[in-house]
Amino acid sequence: MKFSLAAAFLALPLAHGFSSLAGLSSTTSKTSSSQLHAGVERNPNFGKLAGGYLFPEIGRRRNKYLEENPDMADRIISLGIGDTTQPIPEHILSGLVTGASQLGTKEGYSGYGAENGQARLREKIASTLYNDLISPDDVFVSDGAKCDIMRLQQMFGAGVTSAVQDPSYPVYVDTSVMMGQTGTQNSETMQYDNIVYMACTAENGFFPDYENAPRADVVYLCSPNNPTGAAATREQLEGIVKLCKERGSILVFDAAYAPFIRSEGVPKSIFEIEGAKEVAIEVNSFSKYAGFTGVRLGWTVVPSELTFSDGTPVRNDFNRVMSTAFNGASNIVQNGGMACLDPEGLKEINTLIDYYLENASILRETMESIGYKVYGGTDAPYVFVELPESLGGSWDAFSMILEKAQVVTIPGAGFGPGGEGYLRLSAFAPRESVVEACDRLKKALA
């Protein structure tokens, strides 16, 4: 339904729900013809933000292509945004359905829960996923990792400096800009002033060289990495924990893809590293492996050992953000989270991960068979493809592949200037779509 002035001003008599529940009287709001500007200055940090958020921008370009080529609508295959496509398996689903249906009974009904999540879920996360290496008291259950990153930024405030991998998940940089930690974007380097960009290239195994970068208060590290698919080794993580300790930095470790790690000895949590509790926060999510991208459930671990320079436990301030500016993850969804961590749920999750990793393997082999250099896709659901210079920039390659093969990808440059020259392929797609996309990519890129 599009907004229509006629509907707004003439739709009388009033609709049922309207008159009985929230009935507005017939003296309606009228827009004056002369636009009036409120006397409130725009937050200058929002003026610094370049373009829109990456993934809606991808959607806009895809939709624009479809407007111009409406006959292609059925042919589009998305290997773009990392969005799960497989139905939620039986046991986990039963947790969600029960979570909903019990709200209809007097005994099963629940209202507000603790803002940091149900105690039983925090305990189960700590015991099942962390083998009690961390305390349930340090777990904050939430509606997802993206939202938690913003809440961490609210806690850190405008006064900190941030370091990010380049390329990286765009939320770290965008929220730093929104919070006022940065200067403006340099139109040549495409980097924001006052953010430390740590190049992650094939040469350094996509792991940042923090030692030779300027010190930052907060260091964002994602492993397995989005978008490069690189999973950091124990030695690499030991190194960066040590460096963060020496330099007095807080490490924000994004482990949203941890269960995709299948290689022996690769850490799945930063808290496997000695001393990490004194320097690290871990952000995590059920989204990618339980099919919860639309369901919304994540968590963040803030160890009680971690303090600011004045001795205040970081956990205290994060708790203040959670209790004041958040109201808990949905009780229905938390019940689904409990089911994820039952033995049957864990088994179902492993089956889903197998499925997506097999997709990643097919994507890897395809791109290699064309002669492209390929990274990631073994301990991660993302395949990072090095583009030949002949294809032009990564946004050019994105457009060419969309037009010739009707396959949506993500240009590396969307993840920061360091991603230029690469393309990210997501393994989150139905198998038949992946196979079909690979056929088309072979033809389009041959």
Add this chain to the structure above:
Amino acid sequence: MKFSLAAAFLALPLAHGFSSLAGLSSTTSKTSSSQLHAGVERNPNFGKLAGGYLFPEIGRRRNKYLEENPDMADRIISLGIGDTTQPIPEHILSGLVTGASQLGTKEGYSGYGAENGQARLREKIASTLYNDLISPDDVFVSDGAKCDIMRLQQMFGAGVTSAVQDPSYPVYVDTSVMMGQTGTQNSETMQYDNIVYMACTAENGFFPDYENAPRADVVYLCSPNNPTGAAATREQLEGIVKLCKERGSILVFDAAYAPFIRSEGVPKSIFEIEGAKEVAIEVNSFSKYAGFTGVRLGWTVVPSELTFSDGTPVRNDFNRVMSTAFNGASNIVQNGGMACLDPEGLKEINTLIDYYLENASILRETMESIGYKVYGGTDAPYVFVELPESLGGSWDAFSMILEKAQVVTIPGAGFGPGGEGYLRLSAFAPRESVVEACDRLKKALA
């Protein structure tokens, strides 16, 4: 389960889920005995915040009382936090259950949705609740009003000044402090510097006199009001919209209790007021009348007509916050929201509201029968009771009532210095608890 060092370091062999899904290796994280402080300065705004967030503080005091009086555990009745207690009715429940169960099928599965909510829900909100007075494009569906207030604050940034009703829902002030808009709290007045407190007393009908208050960039107004229960008249709202227009202020109108309005002619949305689209944002929620306090669903309306002083539509920047720092309300829950707005759902909601308003009426009558002066509770689920001076401060009265009657209330001072001398009673409770609480209050206060 409490955190135990022994469990963390000795629990080998590893648990099932742990080794297969997110298995941490046996080289575990060790806390050094000397506490190490990260070299990151604490966000100074968090240091300004007084105490904890109000409602957890109420919970702490209640729990402390129960620790000292464990035999009273079964006697406690909460008329404290405004938390729904009645099960979710049949039709709305079926929306939630279907929303969950369809995720188990290939056809019904959905992953990420639009960050601003499903189009069909935004359209239904605009048509059913606003009679298409507003555009679906101006509706942002979210996980609740509290979270949206923080997201609005992120958008406004540190540079704005805020005005609040005194007393008011504590989130407006607390998030203003967290964002750095304020100075420190004055230990005598208990007010933060650089916030405009607009006294709302029985004398002015609990409606703020913005005209005689200093100008602020953002004015927070809640009607029906939490905690006073006052519902603003059309004339009052016309006045404040006019003032905001003249003074170039943005009005953030919190309408979370709107459907509780039963009096004729009292506006349920700020957009019933002429010209409001150029000055107002409306925050709203399904929590209180659909029983969704734990389910989590709300929305915010940012009219496209509203701009910052440089002409930037406010909606654009709010959309940037929603898309960058939020990932959509749960798809399960949005399906429940659709059911709320069906004719059957609206009828169920009206029945729930009847129930809670009857509770409010019982509370009103009881307190009046004891001889107390009582406000609110007719177009709102809160009864605001004027305390005789003999009871001391409102925190004293809170403690006395907890100890003598085992009834949890909220002291008016918890809502700001202007709430001193009052007590808020919530009508969100089972009927039998309300009746029992009233008996006990009569005895305790007689």
